[in-house]
Amino acid sequence: MTDPVIAVRGLTKRFGGRAVVDSVDLEVERGQIHGFLGPNGSGKTTTIRLLCGLLVPDGGQGTCLGYDIRRQSWAIKQRVGYMTQKFSLYEDLTIRENLDFVARLYALPDRRIRVAAALDRLGLADRRDQLAGTLSGGWKQRLALAACILHEPDLLLLDEPTAGVDPKARREFWDEIHALAADGMTVLVSTHYMDEAERCHRIAYLAYGRLLATGTVEQVVQGSGLATWHVSGPDRQIAALARDLSGRPGVEMVAPFGATLHVSGGDGARLDAAVAAFQQMPDLRWSRGLPTLEDAFIHLMGGARDNFAAAPTAARRSGP
């Protein structure tokens, strides 16, 4: 096994006294697609920016592509492709002009050939003279990806690349990501979509700046220790059951999925006790289910919020 592409320990970043990223340890192996999940404001973007040298960490240390993230960000920038959350190429330049600009900044040899190849590879050739600002979300995303892989980086950092993109474009985007990973590129991608998380080799779950879980999807689901019941039956009864169950001790989550209700709790025995009274009701079918990744995340987040609330923060004091 080679050295990990990303290896950081205790990574910390504070804004205005509040730790936005709080002692995060992260390791990503070469050629892997590493999913980065967590609610809004959990520190995903900040972590990515710390990794590529856009922010200077307040604590922790580590390497990215073997370079020190504190002192060698110049070297890191040469070998990393970073796709920002918000489209950040020039809207008043055409697609080709944008790619030419990026190619010149990296001083790439054979610029024309490379830009033409990138245009072809991402299906942008027909639109190369269109202004980037006039592109739809999906095309902008393709352009952004084309721009950040132009210099053939070893590591791709993608910050919510598929936000606001339709399912077909999303699917194609992920096919492309897998093709790149198969060629040896390492990818760290943040997302809110569970189906995207499931397409990653490994995932990391971040909430309130802390890393709560890492591993494969199965490992994270199992690691959550969540017990789940699936209940199906007539709509009206399911709705009534949802109302009755929520808030009972031992019941953490009650979530309807169409005609099926998912009832989950972190403590299996207490959950069983709570639902026992309802299992005799007619017309309802109860079965043991597997928690989804989403259930696991919401459960993890609930636990983290309790910890977070215990420690008063500057952010809360700064209210009106």
Next chain:
Amino acid sequence: MSRRFSLSRLLAMIIKEFIQMKRDRLTFAMMVGIPVLQLLLFGYAINSDPKHLPTAVLAQDNSPFSRAIIAGLQTSDYFRLTRTAATVTEVEDLVARGRVQFAVEIPAGFGRDLLRGDHPALLVIADATDPAATGNAVGALQRIVDSALTPLLDGPLTALAPVSGPVEVRIHRRYNPEGLTQYNIVPGLVGTILTMTMIIMTALAVTRERERGTMENLLAMPVRPLEVMLGKLAPFILVGAAQVMVIAAAARLLFGVPMVGNPAVLALGMVVFISANLTMGFLFSTLARNQLQAMQMSFFFFLPSILMSGFMFPFRGMPDWAQAIGEVLPLTHFLRIVRGVMLKGNGLPEIWPELWPLLLFLLAVSALAIRRYRQTLD
């Protein structure tokens, strides 16, 4: 909801506007700062009747009359004797370099000719590039000379006392003999227009990247601050050059302003001046959080530039503290260069005293801008 005008909705708007005004500290500072600045400038610094103008004397005659005239000039408010020249060439040089506003030349045998009643000439050279700076002083000259001589011309000499004046004051308005204000304003406009456009355009440069979110991408790529700065400024040097040509053509064709000096010397001064303004704008754009703030900062710099550089009002009319501030502004030095080259025919040696402060400004502001330019998003 009421369709009629509602006081409570109006109040909601007013309160919101006040809160936003309070949050936007720079706008708030501008609202307070600009009136104060204007008040100080117009109230104390600006004086369209400049006095105590530096004057050189070349006295080739040492009669009591010469001494009386020199003393009379000295006690008048308008003239301040700063130099004593020994030769005519020295006098010429002092005026050309703008070290003095006036040079008074008392010819040899002045006292003797006066006693003979020959009405000798007192030669006064005025640097009339800015007619406003010299006008009143010139107007007062004859009276000052006459009243300086009157006490000496009593007793048996009363017969000689002025009817038409014992001395003929001969005034040479140098560089602008007709006292045309266009000769002063049009070259000055070159500097003013460059200051305004160059600073505003570059002040928006980095701020625009930040506001549109393209800064993050730029920072993530391997590019050095100096490369960003020079890359952003270079196109504007061409824009500035184009502006200069338009104004220069207009100066020549529409206003008939002469071009006495070497255009290459002027071009050199312009490149330095444009660069100084561009770096200033770049510095603003690293400080401003949005494009509006960048505009406000530019304006805040532009206002004293116009008022305190000698463009609108005579530089020498301002008190010392205001002149000291004026000396820091690039426009002040550039105005001297452009007027010097176009009207006086100054060459490189004459403009060097104005060129090096521009270079210093350029260097200092560039260094500051590079320091301020963040390579991270912190």
